[in-house]
């Protein structure tokens with residue numbers, strides 16, 4: 424083992440190889456990368472998982488690959504052929520062209536916090552706030568960095584000095600192991616669970632709200648949309664309007680975490696909208712900007728003016744403040760929602776609205792362009808995804824690209840130019856067209872041609 428350590432190349436020896444001479448990185452950065460690679464090799468030798476060491480040349484080649492990966496733009500554009508329209512791992516909602524342009528325009532010097540008419544300091548929410556209030560029919564709105572931040576800020580500001588009560592049936596875990604209740608409590612507020620997993624009654628909430636029956640004052644109620652799962656069988660949750668009456672009786676605000684942030688406008692009618700939650704009596708609705716709203720990653724808070732203001736003035740709000748490019752993209756997205764009629768410019772709406780016939784025609788054209796004999800058109804089911812509409816599918820059309828070694832083909836497609844993320848259905852690798860926009864078809868064809 425000690426001889427292996429002795430055989431490790433010297434840092435300077437690796438650094439001097441031509442593979443590491445590149446204007447894309449400084450010598451200092453290359454040196455750090457070489458040192459990290461050598462540290463990794465030492466660990467492997469120590470663990471006994473390595474019985475030979477690479478030459479200085481081979482090590483330099485490996486470090487070059489790392490440096491190229493570090494200095495190449497990321498995240499890169501990918502074609503989503505999974506049939507999951509809002510794919511969290513693929514960046515959720517694809518932005519509308521107008522939103523991308525607005526982001527670019529705001530990226531330089533912009534009038535973020537200046538009132539150009541008077542030349543005095545303004546607010547970054549000066550336009551967005553009254554515009555969103557009118558669009559959502561909410562007395563006031565505030566915007567933070569993501570849905571989780573909106574939930575955290577609402578519970579921290581409104582639950583201050585006591586607890587926030589939530590039904591055990593709504594203790595949702597969203598992606599990556601994050602749980603609503605834990606996020607809500609991070610700001611130091613106590614979360615009080617009421618009811619049971621399958622059933623929660625009005626009297627469960629009533630008990631914790633009644634000062635005579637509890638030692639921790641409940642300052643607010645939290646209602647969480649069971650966004651990514653469905654319960655069936657012997658189940659029951661109190662509905663929002665009933666809960667709102669109870670909350671009002673005890674003077675406790677009702678926070679409703681909607682999650683998906685639908686504004687309606689042509690998307691599935693049975694996913695609740697922000698407007699509907701407000702109409703049912705939620706005092707403050709929180710949701711994401713990059714799910715059904717189709718905007719950038721953001722957290723929306725809409726509702727009672729005094730409550731929104733308490734959130735806005737809470738010191739934590741400053742730490743959750745969105746940047747200029749986010750606000751620009753959100754504004755442009757909402758301007759599209761504000762337009763009369765359907766919302767054709769939003770990519771998600773276009774994907775959702777595509778007819779079976781349109782998808783089939785595109786699939787046929789794709790097969791023609793590839794000219795391979797084994798491609799087939801397959802009827803599939805697509806989903807909206809993004810933690811909305813669990814169990815809900817819509818008809819879709821896919822092209823079967825490979826029947827053999829589908830997982831290997833899937834990997835080659837992921838590493839293609841451009842990368843394509845498809846899926847494996849019945850042991851075949853397929854590209855589902857509902858999550859691909861028509862203008863991406865040529866890029867999809869060229870990536871597929873690369874398979875040959």
Ligand SMILES: *Cc1c(COP(=O)(O)O)cnc(C)c1O
Nearest residue numbers: 569570571650681682683711810
């Ligand atoms: C997605 C989701 C969140 C978190 O929103 P992010 O924007 O991902 O932070 C919170 N609550 C519910 C119910 C959700 O579906």
